Amino acid sequence: MIEQRPVTTVICHIVLIAGVLLVAFPIWVTFVASSHTGVRMTQIPLPLLPGGHFFENLVDAITKGVGNAREQSVGLMLINSMIMAMMIACGKIVISLLSAFAIVYFKFPFRMTIFWLIFITLMLPVEVRIMPTFEVVANLNMLNSYWGLTIPLIASATATFMFRQSFLTVPDELLEAARIDGAGPMRFFWDILLPISRTNIAALFVILFIYGWNQYLWPLLITTDKDMYTIVMGIKQMLEAAEESPEWHLIMMTTLLAMLPPVVVVVGMQKLFIKGLTETEK
């Protein structure tokens, strides 16, 4: 819709600004809270302007840890989260690229059955299969390990489906030209399919990284060892301060830190991300 009446413009801006405020306000409060001392955060009214203890709190949170998880520094939790999110994102991409490649380019019996089986799992969220999955992971002795954190989440029907759709738009002649040039199936995959799926991969990576980073329920279930805590579940543990009141200033600092990596990934890959979702030229 291309309309240039001033009234519409004003209304559009009001709606947009309201939206931005709605999203940004909690983040602002988080930031403000993380820059005051713990004592100030227990007094009412809560501050709305930043205080002067931001860097103190930052150092405190990263090195010393917070609340019940006192023995566990936020720095280590960040590293754990990072490893988990990377393993999930990369693993999902590799596996779904390969399975989409198999489904699109190879003729084998029950190909469509397999595709639909994969597709059906889209409808089942992790929570539905959480008990049997826990059982399997426990029996494989993967509790409290990176493998246990990532492997149950590493297959992705969504990504497989997306890659399948994008492979289907690659013209058949490209495959045929490669065959005449002497490229075998894996060569074709590596030399041609991968490079032209580059933007798709980047877009999916952004989505999957955030998905992995935000995992809460699963890490909560399978990690009992404080060394394996991830940051998103770690924040929850901090709130369970038994004797003392929660250290809001440090918790909010941790929250800020937890938001940072997804933001970096989105901002850094923004261009590729948008290209991957919109580009159709092959």
Added chain:
Amino acid sequence: MAKVILENIVKTFGKTEVVHRINACFNNGEFVVIVGPSGCGKSTILRMIAGLEEVSEGNITIGDRIVNNVEPKDRQIAMVFQNYALYPHMTVFNNMAYGLKLRKLSREEIKQRVGEAADLLQLTDFLKRKPRQLSGGQRQRVAMGRALVRKPSVFLFDEPLSNLDAKLRHQMRVELKKLHQRLGTTMIYVTHDQVEAMTLADKIVIINDGHIEQIGSPDEIYHDPASKFVAGFIGSPPMNFFAAKVVGKKMIEFGKGTRMTIENKTLPDKRSLVAGIRPEKIQIFSEKREGRLRLEVELIEKLGAGKLLYSHIGDQPIVVNIPDSSTTDLDQCWAELSPDNIYFFSSESHKRL
């Protein structure tokens, strides 16, 4: 360089047979054009020669070996596709070099071969560009270059010019012909465009509905068509056809009572047949005379050089190609159909009589 022989080739997709027992032999160094309407199976034939499609029955021989079970890359062929099928993420150089790299040629050899091909096709300035930065004609040349560097014994072209605009198509057609004259390699070219077929070919294969209608040189095909289909397919505008009856020893009748004496030709022993005459072989005159047919002009199309006149004789439509030199007054004109230029076809089998 190699001979290509097709022996009793059959292709079925599921239960439908799309190519029916085709036999053909293409000699070393020939420019063969396979032409036919869309969906007639011509691309399927080419793809079987390339090895992209399996042969259901029969044998394909390239050079002196049967290649039915040989991988495309080992058939010593190169193919140019209709939509070019360039690798979009590679530079022009890499597009051409990719096949050579896979064949593990040395770096210098690759560089030299790509350089030669680029020279020949005037692509030297574009070697570092990506396909999307090139125009249609340049992409087409890159696709040809990719075929050229492999030094194949047979080139296969699948409607390579149909994505280009008319002017560029003409230019590329000429370049392709020159290329063939320079290389002398066997080329097999599929198209639905009869002009490309006539201008490029040493040998034309006309396919209709999975059958070969006729194989011959462009001259043979034009002057001596084997069937009504060939006569109607080759030539632009297409040949005029009339349902006709033999009414006397040397007399045929078409339309409602338009009769014509055929002097120096023995009429086939059939009651009804199809007569055909090319638009460019009909002469028109301003004077009425015995045997000439009155033409009521319905439409004139100007071609620049010459005009096309649309009319009816009886209830049968007719097109006449009038050369520029003609001074006949088109308001009052008569057509003369010289019996020498009339072809007769069976009205059942549509074969030439």
